[in-house]
Amino acid sequence: MKKMLTLLLSAGLVATATQAISSPQEDLEKFRIHYEQRFPGIQLDEFGNGPYALDANKRLQWESMEEFPPYEEYVDKGREIWETPFKNGKSFASCFGKNVSKIRTKYPHWDKKTGKVVTLEGDINKCLKDNGEKPFGWKKGKIAYLGAFIGYEARGQKTNVVIPDDPKALQAYEEGKQFFYAKRGQLNAACADCHVYYPGQRVRGQVLSTALGQTTHFPVYRAKWAKKGKGDGMGTLHRRYGGCNKQVRARPFKAQSKEYRNLEFFHTYMSNGLEINAPGYRE
Amino acid sequence: MKKLIAAFGLALLITGCTASTPEKPTSLQAQYESALKNAQAAVDKAASVGGEWRDIRWKKSKKKYLPSAIKAAEAGDYEKALKLLEIVQFQAEAGYKQAMAQKNAGPRF
Numbered sequence: 001m002k003k004m005l006t007l008l009l010s011a012g013l014v015a016t017a018t019q020a021i022s023s024p025q026e027d028l029e030k031f032r033i034h035y036e037q038r039f040p041g042i043q044l045d046e047f048g049n050g051p052y053a054l055d056a057n058k059r060l061q062w063e064s065m066e067e068f069p070p071y072e073e074y075v076d077k078g079r080e081i082w083e084t085p086f087k088n089g090k091s092f093a094s095c096f097g098k099n100v101s102k103i104r105t106k107y108p109h110w111d112k113k114t115g116k117v118v119t120l121e122g123d124i125n126k127c128l129k130d131n132g133e134k135p136f137g138w139k140k141g142k143i144a145y146l147g148a149f150i151g152y153e154a155r156g157q158k159t160n161v162v163i164p165d166d167p168k169a170l171q172a173y174e175e176g177k178q179f180f181y182a183k184r185g186q187l188n189a190a191c192a193d194c195h196v197y198y199p200g201q202r203v204r205g206q207v208l209s210t211a212l213g214q215t216t217h218f219p220v221y222r223a224k225w226a227k228k229g230k231g232d233g234m235g236t237l238h239r240r241y242g243g244c245n246k247q248v249r250a251r252p253f254k255a256q257s258k259e260y261r262n263l264e265f266f267h268t269y270m271s272n273g274l275e276i277n278a279p280g281y282r283e
Numbered sequence: 284m285k286k287l288i289a290a291f292g293l294a295l296l297i298t299g300c301t302a303s304t305p306e307k308p309t310s311l312q313a314q315y316e317s318a319l320k321n322a323q324a325a326v327d328k329a330a331s332v333g334g335e336w337r338d339i340r341w342k343k344s345k346k347k348y349l350p351s352a353i354k355a356a357e358a359g360d361y362e363k364a365l366k367l368l369e370i371v372q373f374q375a376e377a378g379y380k381q382a383m384a385q386k387n388a389g390p391r392f
Contacts, residue, residue, distance in 0.1 A: 033392075034392050178387070181389050184334070185336055186336050186338070186374070190388065196390070246337055246343075249337040250336060250337055250378075251339070252337075252341070259333065
Protein backbone atom coordinates (compact mmCIF):
# COMPACT_ATOMS: atom_id res chain seq x y z
CA MET A 1 0.00 0.00 0.00
CA LYS A 2 2.82 2.37 0.97
CA LYS A 3 4.60 1.61 -2.29
CA MET A 4 1.43 2.29 -4.20
CA LEU A 5 0.97 5.64 -2.46
CA THR A 6 4.59 6.61 -3.07
CA LEU A 7 4.22 5.70 -6.72
CA LEU A 8 1.03 7.70 -7.11
CA LEU A 9 2.50 10.72 -5.31
CA SER A 10 5.63 10.59 -7.44
CA ALA A 11 3.54 10.37 -10.59
CA GLY A 12 1.54 13.37 -9.39
CA LEU A 13 4.65 15.37 -8.64
CA VAL A 14 6.18 14.52 -11.99
CA ALA A 15 2.95 15.54 -13.72
CA THR A 16 2.89 18.85 -11.84
CA ALA A 17 6.54 19.49 -12.56
CA THR A 18 6.01 18.73 -16.24
CA GLN A 19 3.10 21.17 -16.34
CA ALA A 20 5.16 23.83 -14.61
CA ILE A 21 7.99 23.61 -17.11
CA SER A 22 5.94 23.23 -20.29
CA SER A 23 7.77 24.97 -23.11
CA PRO A 24 6.35 28.02 -24.90
CA GLN A 25 5.80 25.82 -27.96
CA GLU A 26 3.77 23.33 -25.90
CA ASP A 27 1.77 26.20 -24.40
CA LEU A 28 1.07 27.52 -27.88
CA GLU A 29 -0.16 24.15 -29.13
CA LYS A 30 -2.52 23.68 -26.18
CA PHE A 31 -3.74 27.26 -26.58
CA ARG A 32 -4.58 26.69 -30.26
CA ILE A 33 -6.29 23.37 -29.61
CA HIS A 34 -8.45 25.03 -26.98
CA TYR A 35 -9.79 27.60 -29.48
CA GLU A 36 -10.10 25.11 -32.31
CA GLN A 37 -12.30 22.96 -30.11
CA ARG A 38 -14.27 25.90 -28.77
CA PHE A 39 -14.85 27.54 -32.14
CA PRO A 40 -14.66 24.80 -34.76
CA GLY A 41 -14.81 26.13 -38.29
CA ILE A 42 -13.22 29.51 -37.57
CA GLN A 43 -10.04 29.94 -39.58
CA LEU A 44 -6.89 30.88 -37.65
CA ASP A 45 -6.53 34.36 -39.15
CA GLU A 46 -10.18 35.15 -38.41
CA PHE A 47 -9.31 35.26 -34.70
CA GLY A 48 -7.44 38.48 -35.45
CA ASN A 49 -10.84 40.10 -36.01
CA GLY A 50 -11.76 39.62 -32.37
CA PRO A 51 -15.47 39.62 -31.54
CA TYR A 52 -16.31 40.15 -35.21
CA ALA A 53 -15.20 36.61 -35.92
CA LEU A 54 -17.68 35.32 -33.36
CA ASP A 55 -20.83 37.39 -33.75
CA ALA A 56 -22.57 37.90 -37.12
CA ASN A 57 -24.41 41.12 -36.17
CA LYS A 58 -21.34 42.75 -34.72
CA ARG A 59 -19.44 41.73 -37.84
CA LEU A 60 -21.90 43.57 -40.08
CA GLN A 61 -21.52 46.75 -38.04
CA TRP A 62 -17.75 46.38 -38.11
CA GLU A 63 -17.65 45.82 -41.86
CA SER A 64 -19.62 49.02 -42.41
CA MET A 65 -17.17 50.91 -40.15
CA GLU A 66 -14.27 49.52 -42.16
CA GLU A 67 -15.65 51.12 -45.35
CA PHE A 68 -14.48 54.49 -44.04
CA PRO A 69 -12.23 53.45 -41.18
CA PRO A 70 -11.93 56.09 -38.44
CA TYR A 71 -8.26 55.17 -37.86
CA GLU A 72 -7.22 56.18 -41.37
CA GLU A 73 -6.44 59.80 -40.52
CA TYR A 74 -4.21 58.61 -37.65
CA VAL A 75 -2.28 56.31 -39.96
CA ASP A 76 -1.63 59.43 -42.08
CA LYS A 77 -0.55 61.36 -39.00
CA GLY A 78 1.78 58.49 -38.14
CA ARG A 79 3.26 58.66 -41.63
CA GLU A 80 3.91 62.39 -41.11
CA ILE A 81 5.62 61.70 -37.79
CA TRP A 82 7.75 59.03 -39.46
CA GLU A 83 8.79 61.38 -42.25
CA THR A 84 9.46 64.44 -40.11
CA PRO A 85 13.18 64.76 -39.36
CA PHE A 86 14.44 65.35 -35.83
CA LYS A 87 16.22 68.57 -34.94
CA ASN A 88 19.54 66.82 -35.54
CA GLY A 89 18.51 65.98 -39.10
CA LYS A 90 18.06 62.26 -38.41
CA SER A 91 14.68 60.53 -38.37
CA PHE A 92 12.98 57.36 -37.11
CA ALA A 93 14.45 55.58 -40.11
CA SER A 94 17.89 56.06 -38.55
CA CYS A 95 16.78 53.89 -35.63
CA PHE A 96 14.44 51.40 -37.33
CA GLY A 97 15.77 51.21 -40.89
CA LYS A 98 14.21 52.60 -44.03
CA ASN A 99 11.82 49.74 -44.71
CA VAL A 100 8.81 50.52 -42.48
CA SER A 101 7.05 47.30 -43.37
CA LYS A 102 9.78 45.23 -41.69
CA ILE A 103 9.49 46.82 -38.26
CA ARG A 104 6.30 45.60 -36.65
CA THR A 105 7.00 41.87 -36.76
CA LYS A 106 10.22 42.35 -34.79
CA TYR A 107 8.25 43.29 -31.69
CA PRO A 108 8.09 42.42 -28.89
CA HIS A 109 11.48 40.80 -28.57
CA TRP A 110 13.93 39.75 -25.91
CA ASP A 111 17.00 41.91 -25.49
CA LYS A 112 19.83 39.85 -24.03
CA LYS A 113 21.93 42.91 -23.27
CA THR A 114 19.42 44.63 -21.01
CA GLY A 115 17.68 41.42 -19.93
CA LYS A 116 14.31 42.93 -20.81
CA VAL A 117 11.41 42.52 -23.20
CA VAL A 118 11.58 45.34 -25.74
CA THR A 119 8.37 46.72 -27.22
CA LEU A 120 7.79 48.85 -30.29
CA GLU A 121 6.67 51.76 -28.13
CA GLY A 122 9.76 51.37 -25.96
CA ASP A 123 12.02 51.61 -29.00
CA ILE A 124 10.08 54.58 -30.44
CA ASN A 125 10.73 56.57 -27.28
CA LYS A 126 14.32 55.32 -27.05
CA CYS A 127 14.87 56.58 -30.59
CA LEU A 128 13.48 59.99 -29.65
CA LYS A 129 15.63 60.23 -26.52
CA ASP A 130 18.77 59.06 -28.32
CA ASN A 131 18.24 61.85 -30.81
CA GLY A 132 17.65 64.55 -28.23
CA GLU A 133 13.88 64.67 -28.74
CA LYS A 134 11.19 64.63 -26.08
CA PRO A 135 9.64 61.15 -25.75
CA PHE A 136 5.94 60.63 -26.51
CA GLY A 137 3.36 59.69 -23.89
CA TRP A 138 3.02 55.91 -23.62
CA LYS A 139 -0.67 55.21 -24.16
CA LYS A 140 -2.20 57.47 -26.79
CA GLY A 141 -1.50 60.32 -29.16
CA LYS A 142 1.64 60.37 -31.29
CA ILE A 143 2.96 57.02 -30.09
CA ALA A 144 -0.29 55.36 -31.17
CA TYR A 145 -0.33 57.20 -34.53
CA LEU A 146 3.21 56.13 -35.35
CA GLY A 147 2.48 52.58 -34.18
CA ALA A 148 -0.65 52.57 -36.36
CA PHE A 149 1.39 53.61 -39.40
CA ILE A 150 4.06 50.99 -38.72
CA GLY A 151 1.36 48.34 -38.18
CA TYR A 152 -0.51 49.38 -41.31
CA GLU A 153 2.63 49.00 -43.39
CA ALA A 154 3.11 45.49 -41.98
CA ARG A 155 -0.43 44.32 -42.70
CA GLY A 156 -0.55 40.77 -43.96
CA GLN A 157 2.76 39.76 -42.42
CA LYS A 158 2.71 37.15 -39.72
CA THR A 159 3.29 37.64 -36.02
CA ASN A 160 6.57 35.98 -35.16
CA VAL A 161 7.69 36.38 -31.57
CA VAL A 162 10.80 34.41 -30.70
CA ILE A 163 11.31 33.19 -27.15
CA PRO A 164 15.03 32.46 -27.04
CA ASP A 165 16.40 29.54 -25.08
CA ASP A 166 17.71 31.87 -22.41
CA PRO A 167 16.66 31.35 -18.78
CA LYS A 168 15.96 35.06 -18.29
CA ALA A 169 13.83 35.25 -21.44
CA LEU A 170 11.94 32.15 -20.40
CA GLN A 171 11.40 33.67 -16.98
CA ALA A 172 9.96 36.82 -18.56
CA TYR A 173 7.69 34.64 -20.69
CA GLU A 174 6.59 32.66 -17.61
CA GLU A 175 5.90 35.87 -15.69
CA GLY A 176 3.76 37.14 -18.56
CA LYS A 177 1.91 33.83 -18.65
CA GLN A 178 1.32 33.89 -14.89
CA PHE A 179 0.02 37.45 -15.14
CA PHE A 180 -2.37 36.42 -17.89
CA TYR A 181 -3.84 33.51 -15.93
CA ALA A 182 -3.80 35.12 -12.46
CA LYS A 183 -7.05 36.37 -10.99
CA ARG A 184 -6.79 39.90 -9.72
CA GLY A 185 -8.78 42.81 -8.41
CA GLN A 186 -11.98 42.98 -6.42
CA LEU A 187 -13.81 41.05 -9.15
CA ASN A 188 -11.27 38.22 -8.87
CA ALA A 189 -10.95 37.86 -12.63
CA ALA A 190 -8.00 36.94 -14.83
CA CYS A 191 -7.38 38.01 -18.44
CA ALA A 192 -7.94 34.32 -19.22
CA ASP A 193 -11.33 34.23 -17.52
CA CYS A 194 -12.85 36.49 -20.16
CA HIS A 195 -10.67 35.77 -23.17
CA VAL A 196 -9.86 32.07 -22.82
CA TYR A 197 -12.75 30.53 -20.93
CA TYR A 198 -15.66 32.80 -21.94
CA PRO A 199 -15.00 34.38 -25.36
CA GLY A 200 -18.14 34.79 -27.41
CA GLN A 201 -20.15 35.49 -24.24
CA ARG A 202 -21.44 38.96 -23.56
CA VAL A 203 -20.44 41.45 -20.91
CA ARG A 204 -23.28 43.96 -21.15
CA GLY A 205 -23.35 44.93 -24.85
CA GLN A 206 -19.85 43.72 -25.60
CA VAL A 207 -18.90 40.34 -27.03
CA LEU A 208 -15.77 38.99 -25.37
CA SER A 209 -12.98 38.37 -27.86
CA THR A 210 -10.53 35.49 -27.87
CA ALA A 211 -7.05 36.11 -26.51
CA LEU A 212 -5.84 34.44 -29.68
CA GLY A 213 -5.41 37.24 -32.22
CA GLN A 214 -5.84 40.11 -29.78
CA THR A 215 -2.40 41.63 -30.29
CA THR A 216 -2.49 41.72 -34.09
CA HIS A 217 -4.67 44.82 -34.41
CA PHE A 218 -2.90 47.18 -31.99
CA PRO A 219 -2.66 50.15 -31.84
CA VAL A 220 -6.41 50.28 -32.06
CA TYR A 221 -9.17 52.81 -32.66
CA ARG A 222 -11.81 52.21 -30.00
CA ALA A 223 -15.11 54.03 -30.22
CA LYS A 224 -15.11 54.14 -26.41
CA TRP A 225 -11.81 56.01 -26.42
CA ALA A 226 -13.22 58.59 -28.82
CA LYS A 227 -15.77 59.79 -26.28
CA LYS A 228 -15.41 63.18 -24.65
CA GLY A 229 -12.50 63.33 -22.25
CA LYS A 230 -11.02 60.01 -23.34
CA GLY A 231 -9.09 61.11 -26.42
CA ASP A 232 -9.42 60.66 -30.16
CA GLY A 233 -10.02 56.91 -30.10
CA MET A 234 -6.47 55.70 -30.62
CA GLY A 235 -4.56 53.75 -28.02
CA THR A 236 -1.78 51.26 -27.48
CA LEU A 237 -1.90 47.69 -26.23
CA HIS A 238 -0.70 48.76 -22.79
CA ARG A 239 -3.50 51.31 -22.59
CA ARG A 240 -5.88 48.42 -23.11
CA TYR A 241 -4.12 46.26 -20.51
CA GLY A 242 -4.57 49.06 -18.00
CA GLY A 243 -8.25 49.37 -18.92
CA CYS A 244 -8.83 45.64 -18.45
CA ASN A 245 -7.16 45.65 -15.05
CA LYS A 246 -9.19 48.67 -14.05
CA GLN A 247 -12.40 46.93 -15.09
CA VAL A 248 -11.75 44.03 -12.73
CA ARG A 249 -10.98 46.63 -10.05
CA ALA A 250 -7.29 45.91 -9.80
CA ARG A 251 -4.86 48.78 -9.68
CA PRO A 252 -3.45 49.00 -13.21
CA PHE A 253 0.29 48.87 -13.75
CA LYS A 254 2.03 51.63 -15.64
CA ALA A 255 2.23 51.35 -19.41
CA GLN A 256 5.60 49.79 -20.35
CA SER A 257 6.06 48.45 -16.84
CA LYS A 258 7.88 45.13 -16.55
CA GLU A 259 4.54 43.43 -15.83
CA TYR A 260 2.89 44.65 -19.04
CA ARG A 261 5.99 44.11 -21.19
CA ASN A 262 6.21 40.51 -20.04
CA LEU A 263 2.48 40.09 -20.55
CA GLU A 264 2.84 41.42 -24.11
CA PHE A 265 5.68 38.94 -24.70
CA PHE A 266 3.49 35.95 -23.74
CA HIS A 267 0.27 37.35 -25.22
CA THR A 268 1.80 38.14 -28.62
CA TYR A 269 3.66 34.84 -28.76
CA MET A 270 0.30 33.07 -28.43
CA SER A 271 -0.73 34.75 -31.72
CA ASN A 272 2.36 33.64 -33.64
CA GLY A 273 1.47 32.89 -37.23
CA LEU A 274 -1.52 35.25 -37.30
CA GLU A 275 -1.48 38.16 -39.72
CA ILE A 276 -0.86 41.69 -38.53
CA ASN A 277 -4.05 43.70 -39.18
CA ALA A 278 -3.22 46.91 -37.31
CA PRO A 279 -4.67 49.33 -36.71
CA GLY A 280 -8.03 47.79 -35.96
CA TYR A 281 -11.42 49.21 -35.13
CA ARG A 282 -13.19 48.09 -31.96
CA GLU A 283 -16.25 49.28 -30.11
CA MET B 284 -29.20 71.11 51.98
CA LYS B 285 -31.16 71.18 48.73
CA LYS B 286 -28.90 73.98 47.48
CA LEU B 287 -25.84 71.95 48.39
CA ILE B 288 -27.11 68.91 46.50
CA ALA B 289 -27.94 71.05 43.48
CA ALA B 290 -24.50 72.67 43.55
CA PHE B 291 -22.82 69.27 43.90
CA GLY B 292 -24.86 67.92 40.97
CA LEU B 293 -23.97 70.91 38.86
CA ALA B 294 -20.31 70.47 39.70
CA LEU B 295 -20.46 66.82 38.72
CA LEU B 296 -22.18 67.70 35.46
CA ILE B 297 -19.56 70.29 34.58
CA THR B 298 -16.72 67.92 35.47
CA GLY B 299 -18.38 65.21 33.44
CA CYS B 300 -18.76 67.48 30.45
CA THR B 301 -15.26 68.85 30.57
CA ALA B 302 -13.85 65.39 31.07
CA SER B 303 -15.83 63.66 28.35
CA THR B 304 -15.66 66.30 25.63
CA PRO B 305 -11.94 66.14 24.87
CA GLU B 306 -11.66 62.46 25.72
CA LYS B 307 -13.82 61.17 22.85
CA PRO B 308 -11.90 62.70 19.94
CA THR B 309 -8.56 61.93 21.52
CA SER B 310 -9.53 58.29 21.75
CA LEU B 311 -10.88 58.23 18.20
CA GLN B 312 -7.81 60.02 16.97
CA ALA B 313 -5.60 57.43 18.60
CA GLN B 314 -7.68 54.67 17.03
CA TYR B 315 -7.41 56.37 13.67
CA GLU B 316 -3.65 56.77 13.90
CA SER B 317 -3.20 53.14 14.76
CA ALA B 318 -5.64 52.01 12.03
CA LEU B 319 -3.90 54.23 9.46
CA LYS B 320 -0.52 52.74 10.30
CA ASN B 321 -1.88 49.22 9.98
CA ALA B 322 -3.76 49.97 6.76
CA GLN B 323 -0.75 51.59 5.13
CA ALA B 324 1.40 48.60 6.01
CA ALA B 325 -1.22 46.23 4.59
CA VAL B 326 -1.45 48.27 1.36
CA ASP B 327 2.32 48.29 0.95
CA LYS B 328 2.37 44.53 1.51
CA ALA B 329 -0.32 43.99 -1.16
CA ALA B 330 1.45 46.33 -3.59
CA SER B 331 4.76 44.51 -3.07
CA VAL B 332 3.26 41.40 -4.67
CA GLY B 333 1.26 43.26 -7.34
CA GLY B 334 -2.01 42.60 -5.53
CA GLU B 335 -3.27 46.11 -4.84
CA TRP B 336 -6.89 46.72 -5.73
CA ARG B 337 -8.11 49.68 -7.74
CA ASP B 338 -10.03 51.70 -5.22
CA ILE B 339 -7.56 51.82 -2.36
CA ARG B 340 -5.49 54.80 -3.52
CA TRP B 341 -5.14 54.79 -7.32
CA LYS B 342 -5.30 58.38 -8.52
CA LYS B 343 -7.97 57.73 -11.16
CA SER B 344 -10.27 55.78 -8.83
CA LYS B 345 -13.47 57.58 -7.92
CA LYS B 346 -13.35 56.12 -4.41
CA LYS B 347 -9.72 56.37 -3.27
CA TYR B 348 -10.51 55.00 0.19
CA LEU B 349 -7.12 55.68 1.75
CA PRO B 350 -6.74 59.34 0.70
CA SER B 351 -10.42 59.89 1.57
CA ALA B 352 -9.82 58.49 5.05
CA ILE B 353 -6.88 60.83 5.58
CA LYS B 354 -8.94 63.75 4.32
CA ALA B 355 -11.83 62.88 6.65
CA ALA B 356 -9.44 62.71 9.63
CA GLU B 357 -7.93 66.06 8.70
CA ALA B 358 -11.45 67.49 8.80
CA GLY B 359 -11.91 65.96 12.24
CA ASP B 360 -14.33 63.23 11.13
CA TYR B 361 -12.54 60.29 12.70
CA GLU B 362 -15.57 58.02 12.61
CA LYS B 363 -15.76 58.30 8.83
CA ALA B 364 -12.01 57.91 8.57
CA LEU B 365 -12.11 54.73 10.63
CA LYS B 366 -14.89 53.25 8.50
CA LEU B 367 -12.90 53.96 5.34
CA LEU B 368 -9.76 52.49 6.83
CA GLU B 369 -11.65 49.32 7.64
CA ILE B 370 -12.39 48.96 3.90
CA VAL B 371 -8.76 49.71 3.05
CA GLN B 372 -7.54 47.10 5.52
CA PHE B 373 -9.92 44.47 4.14
CA GLN B 374 -9.13 45.19 0.51
CA ALA B 375 -5.38 45.26 1.09
CA GLU B 376 -5.38 41.97 2.97
CA ALA B 377 -7.66 40.35 0.38
CA GLY B 378 -5.47 41.63 -2.48
CA TYR B 379 -2.36 40.20 -0.84
CA LYS B 380 -4.01 36.81 -0.22
CA GLN B 381 -5.31 36.75 -3.78
CA ALA B 382 -1.89 37.51 -5.27
CA MET B 383 -0.25 34.81 -3.15
CA ALA B 384 -2.92 32.28 -4.08
CA GLN B 385 -2.40 33.08 -7.78
CA LYS B 386 1.39 32.83 -7.70
CA ASN B 387 1.36 29.67 -9.77
CA ALA B 388 -1.65 30.50 -11.93
CA GLY B 389 -1.72 28.78 -15.28
CA PRO B 390 -4.11 27.39 -17.89
CA ARG B 391 -6.85 24.93 -17.01
CA PHE B 392 -6.27 22.93 -20.18
